[in-house]
Amino acid sequence: MTRLPAAVGVVILLAAPLLTNNSFFQHLMIMVLFWTLLGASWNLIGGFGGQVSFGHATFLGIGAYVTMVFYLSLGLSPWLGMLAGGIIGALFALPIGLICFRLRGPYFSLATLAVAEIVRLVALNWEQLTAGPMGLLITTLPPISFGSMTVNWESKLPFYYLAVALAFFAMGLTYVVSRSRLGAYLMAVREDIDCAEAAGIDTVRTRVVALVMSAFVVGLAGGFYSLYFRYVDPDAVFAISLSVEMVFIAVVGGLATTLGPIVGAVVLVTISEIFRERFQAGHLIFYGLFMMVVIRYMPEGIWGRLRLLLGRNG
Amino acid sequence: METLVQSVVSGVLTGSLYAMIAVGLTIVFGVMRIINLAHGEMVMLGMFGAYWSHTLLGLDPFLSIVIWAPVMFGAGMLIHRFLLREVIPKGELNTLLYTAGLSLLIANLALFLWTGDYRTLSLSYAVMPARPFGIAIPIPLAIAFFMAIAISTGLYLLLTRSDVGRAIRATAQNPESAALMGVNVQRIDMITFGLGTALAAAGGVLLVPSLYLFPTVGEILIVKCFVIVVLGGLGSVPGAIAGGVLLGLVESLGAVYVSVAYKDTIGFVLFLLVLLFRPAGLFGVGRS
Numbered sequence: 330m331t332r333l334p335a336a337v338g339v340v341i342l343l344a345a346p347l348l349t350n351n352s353f354f355q356h357l358m359i360m361v362l363f364w365t366l367l368g369a370s371w372n373l374i375g376g377f378g379g380q381v382s383f384g385h386a387t388f389l390g391i392g393a394y395v396t397m398v399f400y401l402s403l404g405l406s407p408w409l410g411m412l413a414g415g416i417i418g419a420l421f422a423l424p425i426g427l428i429c430f431r432l433r434g435p436y437f438s439l440a441t442l443a444v445a446e447i448v449r450l451v452a453l454n455w456e457q458l459t460a461g462p463m464g465l466l467i468t469t470l471p472p473i474s475f476g477s478m479t480v481n482w483e484s485k486l487p488f489y490y491l492a493v494a495l496a497f498f499a500m501g502l503t504y505v506v507s508r509s510r511l512g513a514y515l516m517a518v519r520e521d522i523d524c525a526e527a528a529g530i531d532t533v534r535t536r537v538v539a540l541v542m543s544a545f546v547v548g549l550a551g552g553f554y555s556l557y558f559r560y561v562d563p564d565a566v567f568a569i570s571l572s573v574e575m576v577f578i579a580v581v582g583g584l585a586t587t588l589g590p591i592v593g594a595v596v597l598v599t600i601s602e603i604f605r606e607r608f609q610a611g612h613l614i615f616y617g618l619f620m621m622v623v624i625r626y627m628p629e630g631i632w633g634r635l636r637l638l639l640g641r642n643g
Numbered sequence: 644m645e646t647l648v649q650s651v652v653s654g655v656l657t658g659s660l661y662a663m664i665a666v667g668l669t670i671v672f673g674v675m676r677i678i679n680l681a682h683g684e685m686v687m688l689g690m691f692g693a694y695w696s697h698t699l700l701g702l703d704p705f706l707s708i709v710i711w712a713p714v715m716f717g718a719g720m721l722i723h724r725f726l727l728r729e730v731i732p733k734g735e736l737n738t739l740l741y742t743a744g745l746s747l748l749i750a751n752l753a754l755f756l757w758t759g760d761y762r763t764l765s766l767s768y769a770v771m772p773a774r775p776f777g778i779a780i781p782i783p784l785a786i787a788f789f790m791a792i793a794i795s796t797g798l799y800l801l802l803t804r805s806d807v808g809r810a811i812r813a814t815a816q817n818p819e820s821a822a823l824m825g826v827n828v829q830r831i832d833m834i835t836f837g838l839g840t841a842l843a844a845a846g847g848v849l850l851v852p853s854l855y856l857f858p859t860v861g862e863i864l865i866v867k868c869f870v871i872v873v874l875g876g877l878g879s880v881p882g883a884i885a886g887g888v889l890l891g892l893v894e895s896l897g898a899v900y901v902s903v904a905y906k907d908t909i910g911f912v913l914f915l916l917v918l919l920f921r922p923a924g925l926f927g928v929g930r931s
Contacts, residue, residue: 381736383743431919434882435739440918443911446866450911454904571700573743580740593814610858611755617748624741625730 331593337435346489350442353606355485359557361591361598362492363550368578368590369499370546374539375576377512379505380430381438381517383572384445387425388544390452390567392551397465397561398458406471410630411552418548419541426537433522442569449567464562488557495553496591499546504587515539516585547575572615573622582631592632649778650895656784658891659791659836664864665871666795666885667842673878674835677731677738681746682868685840687753689715690845690856692862694764704764705786709906712845719840723833746861753858763853769852783852790849795884798842802880811835815878836873865905870914876924885926 346355367389376475392414399405399413429440452459459465470482480487506512514535517525526532555561574597582593597616605612627634668682692711693704702710722745730741772779802808813821814831822828854860873888875882890910897906919926 357740374920379736391662428915428919432922435735436918436922438736438739439678440915442866442869447908447911447915450845450905450908463766569866573747576740576743577747608755610759611753612753614751614755615745617744617751620744621726621741621748624733624737624744628733628737 330395342493346486357490357602358603359485359489359492361594362496364578364594365496365591366550367547367575368501368582368593369503370543371575371588372503372579373506376579377535377538378515380536382441383438384441385547386567386571386574387445387448388547389551389571390549391418391421393444393555393561393566396552396555401465407556411549415545415548419545422541422544426540430533430536436473437556445572449563452563452567462562467559495549500587543554577616577620581623581630582632586632589630589632646899649897652778654895655888657790658888659788660846661867661871661891662884662887663795664843664846665868665887666880667839668782668868669872669878669880669883670835671839674811675731675832680742681749682843682867684746684749685843686847686864687861689844690851693848693851694762694856697764705850708845708848711848712841714835715844716841720833720837723836736921750859750861757858759857761857764851765857766852787849794845856921870910873914874917874925876926881928882924
């Protein structure tokens, strides 16, 4: 029973952009997938491990800048650049994790916020590397062809399929982790860190490993960001609000679930992008509203609640 | 030497305003054990309140505090009664996320209503700074400083000399024992939250002639407040005051002697170091 809806979902995802030429709608779908990707990777550490990070934009920004800088100054293909962004993001997660995981609960959250702000300020002021508030711009992406088919970078389609692939990767990773020993350790840490410690779990290592995985995927997403928008500046990719949006999508969709982030992203991103089209400012009103409603009335999130109603546990 | 004195003076003046806002955050934490991420938005609302009453009614921003502090006191009590009270028992992380939602909601409603434009409030007496002993002191900042001292003294007297104040301190020490001694803890929570909100808004009113205002200004201020309350020890009122002045000094001395670009970074690094090595705060009075 679970295979059929999954297969239908995959077919719809792959065929969807062929049904419309409306570029707003295509952009909307890409953004939904992009935020699914971010929500799912945040969920790895925030949902399963219960470590509410308010600093994930750090890894997004690092991924975006690594891709940009490697391409612009070293001529490295953006594909490899994206991967490099993920890896360097993951490397940064190591010291950040080792520092911040000495703290618990809200103190951890505040520390991640401080680290993210430090990184943002460094990016803003290290002008030789990042061009500071001016930002970096890619005018053309290098051509790539599969066999006889050349990828048309001016169309949104290649970005859509790239986003689908990345979102699947992130959700697949979440699924695998949730079934693995690491997932069990993480949930033990979330439920009671002292008990987990007493049961012989290396709680620091568990959390650092999860953070590194999460940072890797967010770094990839950063690379995707820089290719799709072709422009990065510190306030665009290191902003606190990005970190906060990731948290909201994961929580509203459903903490520690595989499909929660996509549900959260569909609901929140669709509403906010439509709002952004119509009004000039304030597109995050519904993020705040949904967050408050979810925490108060269904802390398991929209997908978590649906799952209970459907009586499934997949 | 003159530069040093000048930056110490401006650091202390700005720091006193930070301190007042941070005291609001710290008493709420002390009594309810919640970190209110929407605290910065309360400051923002105070700033916009003073801005609009000046622009529309021609009311002096410093006088408008007698309107906005009580209004926000009431608003804070209502927020606690109808929004927060049911959520706090769900745990500190849920409450943190809930107040993050509230913060985003208020900031974006403000963006929607007032757009993201930067605004300034210009006062006729703010053009020329006073120059006692050759040190430039912006007049609005000086007025704000003395008002902040007056308000903090009033708060100190309230906390130490009145029954409500004693009940607040008792609840902060131990809610169960306070309840056993006949303190209505729910009511004290509500009053404390109102007080915290009023302090934030009052801070905003005092800051408005000296700072740009825009709907997301709370984001910057709340981060500064965290730095301050952690420096001073979470939950400690004297700690928050000392932390506020300290951060003001670090920022203004850092801007002069280290670099303007990295002045905010120094505060964050200090914050991380204190969080890691002295979680009870520099003065060892907070709760870790």
